[in-house]
Amino acid sequence: MLRLFNTLGRRLEEFVPYYEDTVRMYVCGPTVYDEVHIGHGRTFVAFDAMTRYLRRKGYNVIRIQNITDIDDKIINKAKETGVTWEEVSELYSKSYLEMMTDLKVRIDLHPKVSTHIKEIIEFIEKLIEKGHAYLSNGSVYFDVNSYPKYGELSNTRMEAWGQEEEAVKEKRNPYDFALWKANKPGEPFWESPWGKGRPGWHIECSTMSTRYLGSKIDIHGGGMDLVFPHHENERAQTESLTGGTWVKYWLHVAFLTIRKEKMSKSKGNIVPLKEALGKYGPSVLRYWFLSSQYRTSVEYSEENLEQSSRALQRLKDSISILRKIIQEGPKYYAKDEDIRTQKQVVSLVSKFNESMDNDFDTANALSAIHELASVTFSKLQYSEDPLGALIALDGFRQFNEVFGVMDEEFSAETERIEKILDSVVEIRNILRKRQMYDLSDQIRDILLKNGVKLLDSKEGSTWRFQ
Numbered sequence: 001m002l003r004l005f006n007t008l009g010r011r012l013e014e015f016v017p018y019y020e021d022t023v024r025m026y027v028c029g030p031t032v033y034d035e036v037h038i039g040h041g042r043t044f045v046a047f048d049a050m051t052r053y054l055r056r057k058g059y060n061v062i063r064i065q066n067i068t069d070i071d072d073k074i075i076n077k078a079k080e081t082g083v084t085w086e087e088v089s090e091l092y093s094k095s096y097l098e099m100m101t102d103l104k105v106r107i108d109l110h111p112k113v114s115t116h117i118k119e120i121i122e123f124i125e126k127l128i129e130k131g132h133a134y135l136s137n138g139s140v141y142f143d144v145n146s147y148p149k150y151g152e153l154s155n156t157r158m159e160a161w162g163q164e165e166e167a168v169k170e171k172r173n174p175y176d177f178a179l180w181k182a183n184k185p186g187e188p189f190w191e192s193p194w195g196k197g198r199p200g201w202h203i204e205c206s207t208m209s210t211r212y213l214g215s216k217i218d219i220h221g222g223g224m225d226l227v228f229p230h231h232e233n234e235r236a237q238t239e240s241l242t243g244g245t246w247v248k249y250w251l252h253v254a255f256l257t258i259r260k261e262k263m264s265k266s267k268g269n270i271v272p273l274k275e276a277l278g279k280y281g282p283s284v285l286r287y288w289f290l291s292s293q294y295r296t297s298v299e300y301s302e303e304n305l306e307q308s309s310r311a312l313q314r315l316k317d318s319i320s321i322l323r324k325i326i327q328e329g330p331k332y333y334a335k336d337e338d339i340r341t342q343k344q345v346v347s348l349v350s351k352f353n354e355s356m357d358n359d360f361d362t363a364n365a366l367s368a369i370h371e372l373a374s375v376t377f378s379k380l381q382y383s384e385d386p387l388g389a390l391i392a393l394d395g396f397r398q399f400n401e402v403f404g405v406m407d408e409e410f411s412a413e414t415e416r417i418e419k420i421l422d423s424v425v426e427i428r429n430i431l432r433k434r435q436m437y438d439l440s441d442q443i444r445d446i447l448l449k450n451g452v453k454l455l456d457s458k459e460g461s462t463w464r465f466q
């Protein structure tokens, strides 16, 4: 049974989607005025692992993630750099989409604000009609007092809330927020029933999520910074319009920090995803992001990434061992000791799934997989029991379906390459037996240059991908 920690109510709840067959998920995406960073990567990979796990459990999952392509920060960046806001958002959207592909994060649709202005206007018109919003000096504001549940999601009391950036005098209540912002000279605008202007930030997600997913969404989330005011405001807008419960499970990912501070474009302390992908590759990055449960923060350091790289290699090494055991075939019927090991392997695979069922606890799930690697090294390797090895390999496959960190190890192409490499090593062993060390050393060096390391021992040589 899958249980999730719902920010609304702050408790673990059994996951039962609105509609049995398909999970509707909406994640808040980036404001595209700078390079995406590894902090974004952390949140987007966390939702990717959730999606993959839900798919493994048999659900269809549709994940939508918006792109905020018009906003104050984009306009400022355009002014600073002397280009149009369209050029700024185009440049960084493209780069963001490339990064998601490289990071193997599957998102089914990326709606943009600027192409949904008509729908946003319609949404605001309906809120005005229903008495939840009002026009003031060319802008439209949401009337917080018209939604009694306001503050429930973020568990905040009215007095404690900070002021919004808009001119307070235009609002009935300081906590009201802009749905539509009246045009300021020199800024981009669209025509609307209230004159020239552009949408506020929160309204885009209410409009685009309901537009594509309907009035009931199973999972809605983003980073923890979005709980207030963004998600509180989204909820107020949408439920005021639909009149019913909108999001069933609100999930929020803890920050990726650098020197204990949230990594953020506006703070200027970012490590661009592009740079990190170039240095470590998608698998190590994903492994590192997922080595903490999504509600625990992750601190960036090169050392932590190096450590993830070594830990991932350990898992890959165990797969090579399992493949060899399977390839060599059974030597005898399984002994009692082998059957005990098989049971241990099965229970570790269950532990992996149970951890994922416990609010997507990828940290504990990963530790089960490392225990599986330990059993591989300490027991399976010596038992030569192909059934135990097959069960373990299947566990690693299940793990990879969720974590997506060892795709090469499980692709059909890799199996072919492995067979070819085995043949090269066999030829080299013959050369070494004939004492043709010049040639055998050359083969070793060429393989190393191409990312394959040979390990020589008295019994012969083995190889591994670097």
Ligand SMILES: Nc1ncnc2c1ncn2[C@@H]1O[C@H](COP(=O)(O)OP(=O)(O)OP(=O)(O)O)[C@@H](O)[C@H]1O
Pocket (backbone or CB within 6 Å): 028, 029, 030, 031, 032, 038, 039, 040, 042, 043, 073, 221, 222, 223, 224, 225, 226, 253, 254, 255, 256, 257, 262, 263, 264, 265, 266, 267
């Ligand atoms: N350091 C971080 N750790 C985890 N998630 C993050 C981090 N930074 C941003 N996110 C998440 O990524 C998504 C997009 O965020 P956004 O574009 O606002 O990035 P940002 O770097 O925080 O920008 P800004 O500094 O302008 O607020 C949101 O869901 C946000 O919560």
Ligand SMILES: [Zn+2]
Pocket (backbone or CB within 6 Å): 027, 028, 029, 205, 230, 234
């Ligand atoms: Zn949003």
